[in-house]
Amino acid sequence: MSRFLFVSLPLTGHVNPMAAVAKTLTAQGHDVAWAGSESYLRPLVGPEAVIQQIPLRPHRRQADRGMAAAKTRWEEYIVPHCKVSLKGVDKAVQAFQPDVLAVDQHAVAGALAAHRYGLTWASMAPTTMELTRPYRSALPKVEAWIHGHLADLWTYAGLPDKPPHDLRFSPHLLIAFTGTALTGPLAWPDNAVLVGPSLAKRPADHDFPTDWLDPDRKHVLISMGTLAAETSHGFYERAVQAVRPLGIQAVVTAAPETIPDPPDHVLVRARVPVLELMPHLDAVVSHGGLNTVCESLAHGVPLVLAPIKGDQPINAAQVAAAGAGVRVSFARTRPEVLRESIESVLEDKAIRKAAARVRASFAVAGGAIAAAGQLALLANPPLGEKEREPLEGPA
Amino acid sequence: MKADMNPAVERYYDTTLDLYEELWGEHVHHGFWDEGERPDAEGADRHTATDRLVHELVAYAGVPERARVLDVGCGIGGPALYLAGTLGCSVVGVTLSAQQAVRATEKAWDAGLAERAEFHRLDALATGFPDESFDVLWAVESLMHIEDREAFFAEAMRLLRPGGRLAIATWSVRDGALSEPEQELVDQILKHQVMPSFSSLPEHERLAHAAGFTDVASVDWSRAVANSWDPEFALIKKPEHGRATMVELARERGADVLGFFYAGPLMKKGFDTGVMTYGAIRAVKPTKMYQGIVALLRVVLDEEDGWSATVSPATTLDGDLELESIELAAFSRVLQKRFGPGVDLAAYVAGLEVDQIIALTLGDVAAFVAAARAAATNAEQTTAQTTAQPAAQTPEADGT
Known part of the structure; x- marks a missing residue:
């Protein structure tokens, strides 16, 4: 059995599909912990889950629409959240000693911790924002601006030189909660597994008429x-x-x-x-x-x-x-x-x-069970695949 | 009553011309002071302050040098001669008062500016000047005399060339409902000053918008001009304007002339209580290219006819219109179809930084399309020339 540390963001839509995967892993006998806010995560991940506490910090309000929303998502949320949670994620890794990190694509602190400790890790895509990389060809300067932020965070974390790859994409595994019926065949990355929706039973709402x-x-x-x-x-x-x-x-x-x-x-x-x-x-x-x-x-x-x-x-x-x-x-x-x-x-x-x-x-895609299977495989690769070659970055 | 007011306005300015000139000099309008600045009791500051108001309006409205200007309500030509002289503009001034037109023309001759400043006795709403014949429509303290302000803005729209500017300074009232005593004060001022009504500054803005103007803005100058009604400045208590003189004036010129003397205290009260306001309004007639791209975008977005009036060149695509990427792509395709393959808005946006994308306005798009189209036309001409050359050489080649 293996140890998995989940690093998400305090956003319901991001936590829910990852929580379904975590519950599946736990049910299969694996040890799972979350790095995040106890008060935020607890109702979403269930009473049994282990949470390595990182206090919730308030963030400035984000813009509502358009490119202004994209700008504030990074500058007011992703970047500051990474900076304030970096120490907490580090501590959680040291305390929990995971075999594998499961990291939300926007929880950059998880990617940085994986690199610092040389851990195997998976990127989790609870949105399609990064998956289709909408800015890469259409708005190259916007894409470059995001890479600039990632490089700054890399330096902020005290890591040497430049990030070796786009930190939103683990070289080991990418799990996305959508399906090719919607996305069509993905051109990149090669290590992406599209498992479809990852749904867990939620507490019944007896008040609803x-x-x-x-x-x-x-x-x-x-x-x-x-x-x-x-x-x-x-x-x-x-x-x-x-x-x-x-x-x-x-x-x-x-x-x-x-x-x-x-x-x-x-x-x-x-x-x-x-x-x-x-x-x-x-x-x-x-x-x-x-x-x-x-x-x-x-x-x-x-x-x-x-x-x-x-x-x-x-x-x-x-x-x-x-x-x-x-x-x-x-x-x-x-x-x-x-x-x-x-x-x-x-x-x-x-x-x-x-x-x-x-x-x-x-x-057919398998949802939470397929995602749990992929993560278990990452923690315990079949013989002969122990020495995993890092995947190439995007062309 | 509306149409009947013109003769009264005409008579008012015919009969008070010398009074105003003696009192205020060639500028028959308010002066402009900095906060806390006081007018000089000797009157030495009067010209500085009235000149200053003209400079402020030039700056606020962005009146360019050497512009063709229509001066609506030109008075005896004070501002017009500044525009024609210092700024090198060509000015056509119109006034309802033949006396004023004559006096302004004399002053233009005296200043050696007759070539660039001409004055006519004309109704500003019926000048008969051709469409798009002016770069700037300038109206200093004349709009209060015009009852049909909607028609004024429509006529301004007709007379200005695309991209032309509106520069207005006007008396106005506080926005919103007035109390009964406030309305009484306003009515008194209107009566004595031969004015049909006042609009508030926001009302002026709304009218300009409704007429199709863009970049519409106004600024409240009430505090900056209020000194104009300071008794020290207005000099209305001068001995030669004593009671006997006034009776004589009224006998000579009709009772209307007395309104001139009531203005001071009433206006002072109006400014002091905040009922009367004063401000400048600026606006730009949209360029043809801007109007063209807005018409195309309206179709792309499947918006109704009235939508175009709700946007301006300052409207941002990202924040104000919340244009989605597929809408931008569709807009880009439509522009390309209309203006040629060289006009590639999608490629242009692809080259922008995040902040530039957020700041991108309809005015920017119009400017981009105009520039890209010009570049494409130039490239075509160059290609045409280079392809024409070998063709011309062919007979020679044949000959050898």
Whole structure:
């Protein structure tokens, strides 16, 4: 049995798929620990998990959209988070003595610790932001700017010269929680394993009024993440207007005050048990975060996607290309267009068939079990593969 | 009543011309002082302050040297002669007062600027000048006399060339509703000054926007100009303007003329209580290229007709429009289709740094497209010339 240290970020969408993998490894008898904030991680990783405490630090608010969001993601979040957590990750490595590190692509401190101690490690991609490397060819100066940050962090950690490779990509293994049905064949890296969605059973939500759902009507979940009123661009109003004449029921994940006086066919809840709800859903309207996209498609539920930032536009484009959903503009889509889009994912047989196709491919990809298997393999390579050759960096 | 006010304005300025000139010199408008600066009781500072206001407006609105300027409400030509003289502009001044036009013309002759400054008795809304005949439309303290301000901005839009600038200084009122006594004060001022109404500075901005102007901004100069109504400065209490003189003036020129003497105390009260304000407004008529790319982007984004008026050259693609990468790519393809393969916005953006991408505006895109198109045209001409040369040499080659 082997020892695995998970290094993630205090972001639910990032922790959830990794937590499913960690639970699988634990169930298989491996020793697993997390390096991170006890208060943040505990509800997500379960009462049994071992946590090497790194206190949570507040970060400045990030920009909401576009390149400004990309800039603040690095300058206000990834870089400062790496700097403040570096010592804690180091301590966790020394205390836990892992065989393998499982490191979120944006938790750069984990990559630096792996290099410092010469550990075998895997990069985990809970978003598609880095996986498709959108900036590499389209915006080379943006890509160079990210490499500059990584090089600075390398130096900050006291490591010599320059990073030997892109620190977002372990030379040993990359596990991504998506599937080739969405991404298409990846050109790089060679060591990427796409395991599909990694879902763990979550605590049941007994408060959710399941009996509100009328079994004779179709159901749509509208889940746009946490949107402040000033950044929601009236999207909820437009969405409520869009579903009004459709004779369907809509569950909206939003703070109740965002949608005052919802009509009878709209249920607004601050929290929604998405996985429990999935079997009842006919379509999902979402900003296109990878978790929502994968959770929906793992149930064969097609999507209308209105991407806002980060990897969401990439996911939306992939879903549209796979034929499993429709993409609309978050800022600009009009209620009529949104209504047509919802109608088409509800009615169009080709779209529903494509969503079913993605569900099948996800089922084959193996999810958390496949990811756990890959990590176990990394800790205990079969004979003859002990001396692993570091993989080449990107061309 | 609106159309009827012009004769009253005309009469007002015809009858007060000498009074204003004697009092304020050639600049029939407010002066401009720094915070805390006091006007000189001797009046020595009056010209400095009124000159200063003209300089401030030139700087604020970005009036370029040697521009073709239409001066709406030119008075007796004070600002116009500065623009024509120091800045080398060609100025056409219009005023409703024939007397003012005559006096301004005399002054232009005296200053040796008659070639570059001409003055006409014309209604600013019906000048008959051709479209796009001016680089700058300059209006210092004349807009208050024009009731139909919507028409004023529309006419300014017509008369300016694309890229041309609007430079306005005007009396204004505080934005928002006024109390009854405040409204009474305003009505008194309007009556005595022969003005139909005042707009607030934000209202002026809205009107400019609605007319299609871009880069619209205003600045509140109330505190900087308020000294103009200081009794020491305004010199309205001079003995020769005593009661007997006023009665005589009224008999000679009609009762309207007395409004001139009421202005001081009323305006002082207006400024002191913050009801009356004063400010400058600047705006730019969008270039054809800008209008063209906005029209294309509107189609790409599937926006409604009114959308174009909600953006300006200062609108950023990343932050304001929240343009997604696929929308940018589609915009780039449409631009390429319209302006030729040399105009590759996607490639241009690919060459930008993170901060440059965040700061990229519609104005930048218009400038890029114009430059890329010019470069492509030049390259074509060069190619045409080089390919033409061997063709011309062919007969020679044949001959040898």
